[in-house]
Amino acid sequence: MKISLNWLKQYIDISETPQEISTILTDTGLEVEGLEEVESVKGGLKGLVIGEVLTCSQHPNADKLKLTTVDIGTDEPSPIVCGAPNVAAGQKVVVATVGASLYPAEGEPFTIKKAKIRGEVSLGMICAEDEIGLGNSHAGIMVLDTDLPNGTPAAEYFNLESDYVIEIGLTPNRADAASHLGVARDLKAALKRDIKLPEVTDITPVKSEGGVKLTIENTEACPRYAGLTIEGVKVEASPEWLQTKLKAIGLNPTNNVVDITNYVLHSLGQPMHAFDVDAITGKEVVVKTLSAGTKFITLDEKERKLYAEDLMICNQNEGMCIAGVFGGIKSGVTEKTTSVFLESAYFSPDSIRKTAQNHQLKTDASFRYERGTDPNMPFFALQYATKLIQEIAGGEIVGEVFDIYPNLVDNFKVDVTYHRINQLIGKELSKDQIENILIGLDIQLESKTDEGFTAIVPPYRVDVQREADIVEEVLRVYGYNNVELQPTLSSSFLSEFPKKDNDSLQLEVSRMLAGAGYNEIVTNSLTKHQYVAETESIDSNEDVHILNYLSEELDVMRQTLMFSGLEVIDRNVKRRQNSLKLYEFGTTYHKRGEKYKEYSRLAIFLTGENNAESWLDSNRPVRFHDLSQLVYQILNKFGLDRLETTDIQSDLWSYGIEISYNKKTAVRFGKVNPKLAKLSEVKQEVFYADFDWEMLRHNYPLIVDFKPLSKFPEVKRDLSLVIDKSVNFEEIRKLSERNAFKLLNGIRVFDVYEGDKIGANEKAYAVSFFLQDQEKTLTDKVIDKTMQRLMTVFEKDLGATIRK
The missing domain is CATH 3.30.56.10 (Phenylalanyl-tRNA Synthetase; Chain B, domain 1)
Structure with a gap:
């Protein structure tokens, strides 16, 4: 807008x-x-001034040129060579000074420069109207009738602003x-300034007879309709000031009557429409709906089929305008129009919204009507438009002046408390501040008490109908920037925080796993008791037995998802599907004394080759770290940090890791014990992760904490450590975090070596350390001191040899 x-x-x-x-x-x-x-005017006539021709003589070297001296308000007159036939001494003229840019009516713009013309110096140019974009005449220079002093800007003379x-x-x-x-x-x-409304006068017809009659059949879609007839108007181009106003906001002037309706629309927000009285059959306007399918040609010359709910402005025979949306081709004002019927109405937003949507029409009028205009504005706008038409196009008011408004649109009433305003804003405002802001917004206050008041909101503020809306009005005028940030941030909210929805979390993780190439499986909760009998880590006393089981293969409820997943792997491998990535959300069942417990788990299985066979990439079997990477991605998804890692202690795995959060196990993962895999006839390596889904879901953060990125650079240093094979990376990580003066921003192993160049029971880690200070740039001295401390700790606590 x-x-x-x-x-x-x-x-x-x-x-x-x-x-x-x-x-x-x-x-x-x-x-x-x-x-x-x-x-x-293009360029705004900058650099152009009023001058007076002091002398005028023939150019010695050119018959058609004159030598002049012109007073342009400076200490010395300016010599100017002029080719206009009408230039003469004593004239007041428009002079473009050296450096001024001119934008002629035709041709490219140009800049006035100091020049020599046929051997004579010229410091400027005496202008014709087409040369400065004020017209198309080039018969001669402009000769002005003015007493303005020489040197006065030309823009001031022409009233350009x-x-x-x-x-x-x-x-x-x-x-x-x-x-x-x-x-x-x-x-x-x-x-905190007053509004100045335009002046209007009472509308008084010169005669009561004549004019257009008005009937409102659908008062629900048209709660208010004002209108009158003006005879004897002269339709022509609008005056310059009106055209300038419309052009400034991107509107093309049409004629004085139509331009006035557009001017009032953008002035007051009240859409208006003018009808040619001669096109109103029967001299009666009827506001009603027409039958569905009725054909109507709009101003854009398109034929449209009306819907049953479309409100129409009609004459006695047919529709003339789609109310509040678009005019018809037959009833518009043209140069031949001598009498107009002026409409100013309030239409139901719901009605206009449906019609505009049905016909896919978006106009300046529908934009405002469908959002809600001011029901108290139509008659005032009618008065204003009538005054302008009579001043610009002439004419007299005849017949009845209509303002049909059977059911008054009430103000909105909102109960508000001062406490709630200050609570939602987050700052204590005085009662006077609050009340003055609302009164300044034309919101009146009633039933005031020490606790609050009732706000009386004018009906044009369709967006202010709740207490929260009143708070917003106070805050936006008081200023969001004036609410200081407190050391401890807190706020109140209109809506509740979202609850931890298991289905949504499960869907998010499923999408993540599917994106990594995993397929979901759903297995039977019934299994055979022999699986538990072959393990030491699972207590057979917790088996939930089925009293009337159908087979020996389905006689207990499962205590782990591992075996049902292995059965799926076995079934696929036997059908030559050796490389598998699977996951399952499932429940395990346990008997604890006389009670029964159920636990939600997430199981992930990985076996076979890591990639499909391709000429681009060589195949390799899946590894423990392929699963480890995925496990940490899931833990990061749940925002879990400060994790504790230990070696797994369970005969379900040959080796693996157990990760805990707040001393509760979040996940166990590693290589499945081949002995147990064979129980399901699986002979190839399988990697398996078992997540405690209930624990993950419980710790899912509803509010995410953010911290700003450091403005200071990160530094990387590498170390090569030769350590005993029994030492794992987790020990290195923990020692590093405890001894890096809180500067450690990350740690990563980029190479591992085992071979004949080191001891048989040794391995070499190549480790990158990332250091960063959040408050300042690290110096070499601090970096060296930190790395020396780490090397000393590794040598002392891990028996490491630092390779240099």
Whole structure:
């Protein structure tokens, strides 16, 4: 939406710069997306002044040129060579001084320079109207009739004033601000200044007979309709000031009557329409709906089929206009029009919204009607438009003046407490501050007590109907930037925090696993007791036996998802599907004394080759670290940190890792014990992870903590450690975190070596350490001291040899 600053000044006094006004509007919620200077004449006549020709003589070297001296208000007259036949001494003229840029009516712009023309110096140019874009005449220079002093800017003589167009990204809820008056209302509250409404006079017909009659059949879709007839208008081009106003906001002038309706629309936010009285059959306007399928040709010359709910402005025979949306081709005002019927109405937003959507029509009128216009504005806008038409196009009011408004649209009433306002804003505002802001927004206060009040909101503020909306009004005028951040942030919320939804979490992890190439399996909760009988880690006393089992293979409820997953692997391998990535969300069942327990688990299986056979990549069997990487991705998904890692102690795995969070086991994973795999006839390596899904779900963060990225650079240092094979990487990581002065930002192994160049019971780790200080840039001295401390600890506690 575009707003002209000069136009806006008609409604409120503005002394601030355009940039300052833009900032104020943005702070109050009307976000300014652009600010552009608009000139009524290209270049704004900058560098052009009023001058007086002092002398004029023939050029010695050219018959068609004259030598002049011109007083342009400087200490010395300017010599100017002029080729105009009508130049003469004593004339007041327009002079383009050296450096001025001219934008002619035709051709490319050019800049005046100091020049020599046929051997004579010329310091400027005496201008014709087409040379400065004021017209098309080139018969001679412009000769002015003025007493203005020499050197006066030409823009002042021609009453040119630059304008600024403010482009506002209007949000759908702020229909009240879709006009210059609406924007002025926000400035009124922010700047504490009064609004200036345009002057109107009472509408008095010169005669009661004649004019158009009016009937409203659908008062639900049309709660208010005002209109009158003006005879004897002269339809022609609009005056310059009106055209300039419309052009500034991107509208093309049509004729004086239509331009006035557009001017009132963008001034007051009230859409209007003018009908040619001669096109109103029977001289009667009827507001009603027509039968579905009725054909109607709109102003864009397209034939449209009406819907049954489309509200129409009709004459006695047919429709003339789709109410609040688009006019018809037959009833518009043209140069032949001599009498107009002027409409100013309030239509139901629901009705206009449906019609505009059905016909896929978006107009300036429908934009405002479907969001909600001011039901108290139609008659005032009618008065204003009538005054302008009579001043510009002439004419007299005849017949009845209509304002049909059977059911008054009430104000909104909202109960508000001061405590709630301050609670939601997060700052204590005084009662006077709150009340003054609301009164400045035309929101009246009733039933005031020490605790609160009832806000009486005018009906044009369709977005203010709840207590929270009142709080927003106070806050946006008070200023979001004026609410200081507290050392401890806290706030109140209108909505509750989302609950931990198991289905949503499960879906997120499923998508993550599917993206990594894993397929979901669903297995039977019934299994055979022999699986548990072959293990030491699972207590057979916790088996939940089936009293009337159908087979020996399905006689107990499972205590682990591992065996049912191995059965799936066996079935696939026997069908030549050797490389598998599987996962399952399932439940395990346990008998604890006289009670029964169920636990939710997530199982992941990995076996076979890591990649499909390809000429681009060589095949390799899956490894423990392929599963480890996925396990840590899942733990990171749940925001788990400060994890404790230990070697697994269970005969379900040949080797593996157990990861705990807050001393509770989150996951166990590693290589499945081949002996147990063979129970399901699986002979190839299988890697298996068993997550405690209930524990993960319980610790899922509903609020994510963020910290700013450090502004200081990270440093990487590498070490090569020769250590005993019994030492694992977790011990290195823990020692590093305890001894790096909180500077350790990460640690990564990038090579492992075992071979004849070191001892048989030794291995070599190549490790990268990433150091970073969050408050300053690390110096070489601090880095060296940190690395020396780490090397000393590794040598002392791990018996490591540092390879240098």
